[in-house]
Amino acid sequence: MELPASFIDYTRALLGDEEYTELVTALESEQPVSIRLNPLKPFGFQSGESAVPWCTSGFYLKERLTFTFDPLFHAGCYYVQEASSMFVEQALRQYAGEEPAVMLDLCAAPGGKSTHVRGILPENSLLVANEVIRNRSQILAENLTKWGHPDVVVTNSDPSDFTPLEEFFDVILTDVPCSGEGMFRKDPVAVSEWSSENVEICRQRQRRIISDIWPCLKPGGLLIYSTCTYNTKENEENVRWIKDEFGAEVLPLDVAEDWNITGNLLQGERFPVYRFLPHKTKGEGFFLAVLRKPRASVRKPGAEQAFALGKASETPAVRGEKPRGKGRKPQGKGMKTPGLSKEQLSVLAEWLLAPDIYEFIQKGGSVSAFPKRYLPELSALQSSVRIVQAGLEIAGQKGKDWIPAHALAVSHALAPDAFPREEISYEQAVAYLRKEAVTLSDAAPRGVVLLTYKNMPLGFVKNIGNRANNLYPQEWRIRSGHLPEKPKIVISYEL
Numbered sequence: 001m002e003l004p005a006s007f008i009d010y011t012r013a014l015l016g017d018e019e020y021t022e023l024v025t026a027l028e029s030e031q032p033v034s035i036r037l038n039p040l041k042p043f044g045f046q047s048g049e050s051a052v053p054w055c056t057s058g059f060y061l062k063e064r065l066t067f068t069f070d071p072l073f074h075a076g077c078y079y080v081q082e083a084s085s086m087f088v089e090q091a092l093r094q095y096a097g098e099e100p101a102v103m104l105d106l107c108a109a110p111g112g113k114s115t116h117v118r119g120i121l122p123e124n125s126l127l128v129a130n131e132v133i134r135n136r137s138q139i140l141a142e143n144l145t146k147w148g149h150p151d152v153v154v155t156n157s158d159p160s161d162f163t164p165l166e167e168f169f170d171v172i173l174t175d176v177p178c179s180g181e182g183m184f185r186k187d188p189v190a191v192s193e194w195s196s197e198n199v200e201i202c203r204q205r206q207r208r209i210i211s212d213i214w215p216c217l218k219p220g221g222l223l224i225y226s227t228c229t230y231n232t233k234e235n236e237e238n239v240r241w242i243k244d245e246f247g248a249e250v251l252p253l254d255v256a257e258d259w260n261i262t263g264n265l266l267q268g269e270r271f272p273v274y275r276f277l278p279h280k281t282k283g284e285g286f287f288l289a290v291l292r293k294p295r296a297s298v299r300k301p302g303a304e305q306a307f308a309l310g311k312a313s314e315t316p317a318v319r320g321e322k323p324r325g326k327g328r329k330p331q332g333k334g335m336k337t338p339g340l341s342k343e344q345l346s347v348l349a350e351w352l353l354a355p356d357i358y359e360f361i362q363k364g365g366s367v368s369a370f371p372k373r374y375l376p377e378l379s380a381l382q383s384s385v386r387i388v389q390a391g392l393e394i395a396g397q398k399g400k401d402w403i404p405a406h407a408l409a410v411s412h413a414l415a416p417d418a419f420p421r422e423e424i425s426y427e428q429a430v431a432y433l434r435k436e437a438v439t440l441s442d443a444a445p446r447g448v449v450l451l452t453y454k455n456m457p458l459g460f461v462k463n464i465g466n467r468a469n470n471l472y473p474q475e476w477r478i479r480s481g482h483l484p485e486k487p488k489i490v491i492s493y494e495l
């Protein structure tokens, strides 16, 4: 690996000769492979491998597998994620409390941390996952849909579009775009694109992002700041800047000594930060700090203080709007179900495990279920940011019929007996995921059938007897025509 000269000089000075040499040796070695299991979709994973110590659902694998050809990967049973970044779990477990929270993951695509935090947030929380780049926001939506949690809004907006949503979020995660030094082993492009000038550009951009989003954090709310880079300019210097500029408190985390985390590397500073270096921990480079917004805002000394972390439905209004009280009707387009009769609505309701907690929202030929308790928040979001998807899409219109949406098949909110199920083989599952025609056994029921693989829902077909029409989303299909002779998949499970 040919590292840029100025990176070598800077990092050698930062870590010292001995550690720098160890870092370079680690960068030349093979990268560890790890996955994070979906707590909503236990599939009897038996790793025989070591657990990621700072993440309750993270596991190292012995080798890289052909994930594309594992139906359970497409079913959202696990996410392939490098281990260091799973440390975000510690910030939430130690500070998010037990009350429902409204959380924003601002720089969220492809969704590694969004899928992770969604499972950790207290019950009845709402996650808003945002990605500024449009096609990446689609990938984010896909990954969150497969993860199967209905209480999620995916947005595609610039951080500055959020600014009017004052004191809206209990927790904001900013996994900011950075110079990517921690990705050198994983991604050669990160090496070729690195320059001192780019580090400076990143640092400025990161500060702009934080400035844009800071007003959206509730007094007493948490900011989790993370990068995948080593240098102090994008890390400690920015944390110090947030502390000084906004009066934030930098919070310590309890960590085990044998996690080998490196702390503050900025001369003369001691505030707590957490840096993963690949020669010390099994994972890529990562940096994280947790900050708390002062309860009395430094910038607005008279600001409301009653909105402590966790009071999701009591947040003050978006600037210039009425307070968002309980029972306030949502505004905006697409918030009704005009094309659906009462009978149709009651059929859709039967597809859900707990229909009463959702409002059905029709938009064009699609109906989604959105948690009623967060309708005011949805309404406020609609007034500021571009919404890619909100809640769970449950049905799409085909002619006069409403057929179940794919998202419902892989959602935790699906009523288990809403549709007949048919267990399929590995070969059938791969064919289904390639959106090829699937033939079911003669005994299989007619009509809409939920296909399962290892008892995990994969998606719907419409069985018409001699064949079953494949309802898997065209844009998500496995595109690779090549199927490895012996696909290496996460087969070490027993049910």
Ligand SMILES: C[S@@+](CC[C@H](N)C(=O)[O-])C[C@H]1O[C@@H](n2cnc3c(N)ncnc32)[C@H](O)[C@@H]1O
Binding pocket: 106, 107, 108, 109, 110, 111, 112, 113, 114, 131, 132, 133, 136, 158, 159, 175, 176, 177, 178, 205, 209, 228
């Ligand atoms: C480190 S990646 C996020 C990884 C993601 N959190 C995960 O765990 O899968 C940073 C993200 O920030 C987005 N981004 C780039 N420029 C941005 C900007 N100016 N404001 C906000 N996000 C930006 C990138 O498109 C990228 O998806």
